[in-house]
Amino acid sequence: MHLCAGVILLLVPCVVLSVDRQKVFGNLHESASLPCTVQCSGELTWTRFQKQDDVLVRCSSVSCWSRDGFIVSYEQYLKGNSSLTMLKADYSLRGLYMAKCVSETVCEVVFTLSPLEMTRVIAPGEPIDVLLPLTDLVEVSFTPSDAVQPSNLQICSVDKEKIQCSPDYKERASLLKTLQIKDGNVSDSGNYTVQDKVNDESIAIVTVHMREPCPDIKQQEGVPVWVVVLILMLLLVVVSVLVVGYVMHVRLRREVQQLRENAENSRLALLQQNGNGNHPGEESNLKNP
Numbered sequence: 001m002h003l004c005a006g007v008i009l010l011l012v013p014c015v016v017l018s019v020d021r022q023k024v025f026g027n028l029h030e031s032a033s034l035p036c037t038v039q040c041s042g043e044l045t046w047t048r049f050q051k052q053d054d055v056l057v058r059c060s061s062v063s064c065w066s067r068d069g070f071i072v073s074y075e076q077y078l079k080g081n082s083s084l085t086m087l088k089a090d091y092s093l094r095g096l097y098m099a100k101c102v103s104e105t106v107c108e109v110v111f112t113l114s115p116l117e118m119t120r121v122i123a124p125g126e127p128i129d130v131l132l133p134l135t136d137l138v139e140v141s142f143t144p145s146d147a148v149q150p151s152n153l154q155i156c157s158v159d160k161e162k163i164q165c166s167p168d169y170k171e172r173a174s175l176l177k178t179l180q181i182k183d184g185n186v187s188d189s190g191n192y193t194v195q196d197k198v199n200d201e202s203i204a205i206v207t208v209h210m211r212e213p214c215p216d217i218k219q220q221e222g223v224p225v226w227v228v229v230l231i232l233m234l235l236l237v238v239v240s241v242l243v244v245g246y247v248m249h250v251r252l253r254r255e256v257q258q259l260r261e262n263a264e265n266s267r268l269a270l271l272q273q274n275g276n277g278n279h280p281g282e283e284s285n286l287k288n289p
Contacts, residue, residue, distance in 0.1 A: 021096075021108040026089040028113055028133070036099045036107035039080040044106075046072065046084045049096035056097075057084060069093075082107070089113060091134055094199060115194075115202040121209045128181040130192045130206050135160055137197045140179055144190035145209075157197070186210045 026032030034046075046057040057066045059082065064074040071085045082099055091113060099107035116133060130140055137159045143151040156165040156173050163175045172182045181188070194204035 021110060023110045023112065025112055025114045026086065028090065028116065029088055032086045032089045032111065034084040034086065034097050034107075034109040034111060036082040036084065036109070037080060038082060038099070038101065038106040040077075040082060040101035040106065042102040044072075044077065044082050045100050046070070047098055047100070049098055052098070084109075086111070091203070094201075112199070112201055113203065116204040117207075118204075119207045119209065121211055122184050123211045124185050126184050128184045128188060128192075128208055130179040130181070130194065131204050132158060132175075132177070132179055132194060133203050134194075134196060135175075138203070139195045139197050141193050141195065142190060143193070144187065146187070146190075152193070155192075184208070184210065186212070 022035060024032060024034055040059075042060075044057075044059040045055050047053075047055055055067070056070045057064065057072045059065075059072055059074065059077045061078075064072050064077055066072060069087050071087065072082060073085075076083070084097065084099070086093060089111075094112050095110070097109045097111060098105050099109075116131065118131065120128065122128065132138060132140075135158050138157070139154060140156045140158070142153045142155050154166065155169045156163060156179055158175060158179065161175070163173065163179075165173045169181060174180050174182070189208055189210045192206040192208065193202055194206075195201070196203050
């Protein structure tokens with residue numbers, strides 16, 4: 001009797017759970033929340049995609065443990081909110097984060113930083129400082145305010161302490177804590193964008209406005225020095241003449257007043273003298289009727 005063993009192959013479909021990947025923008029040096037609202041009945045862990053063995057947060061029905069700089073609220077976790085809070089965001093924390101319930105990925109969040117935005121107002125001839133939050137392989141491009149000129153022109157690339165610039169900026173640009181462009185002029189007005197080439201992200205946008213000199217200042221700068229000196233001398237002469245004329249006028253009025261007073265005094269004295277001379281004759285007439 002021969003026993004024949006039959007092999008039955010069972011084809012079980014492989015179910016792949018699709019996780020919606022979200023993208024979160026944070027602000028430099030501020031806290032950020034990576035959302036995850038999946039209820040986990042087992043152990044929940046948060047890790048980075050690049051370092052999945054390095055657990056950032058581990059939560060269970062008993063408690064939550066977290067590495068420095070990260071936290072998951074235990075009370076919220078029990079309510080089904082497993083969102084990861086990043087206490088102080090910086091550029092080193094950018095990337096893909098994964099939340100796993102037991103061994104199943106339940107949340108994926110890409111964290112990045114919003115580009116820093118700032119405005120500079122400078123006068124012609126002053127340098128243009130473009131902030132470089134990172135110097136690990138970044139690229140600086142320029143979009144002029146004048147719409148006629150081409151936009152998004154690459155002007156320099158920076159890799160740590162090395163800098164490479166286009167011919168128009170090679171002699172003007174230097175690398176300090178910023179990318180400094182010397183001798184700013186009106187055509188330099190526009191937006192300067194710092195692009196992280198590794199992560200293909202804009203990390204800073206600097207808007208530059210050029211302040212033009214006032215027309216009055218230009219006109220004053222165009223007047224020769226000798227003309228200004230001549231005008232001042234003429235003003236001095238006019239003022240001197242007015243002062244001398246005023247002094248002479250006051251002195252003349254005083255002299256005229258003095259002459260009038262002297263004449264009045266002389267007239268009164270003469271009248272008195274004439275009056276005293278008539279009294280003897282009157283007495284003689286009284287004695288000889």
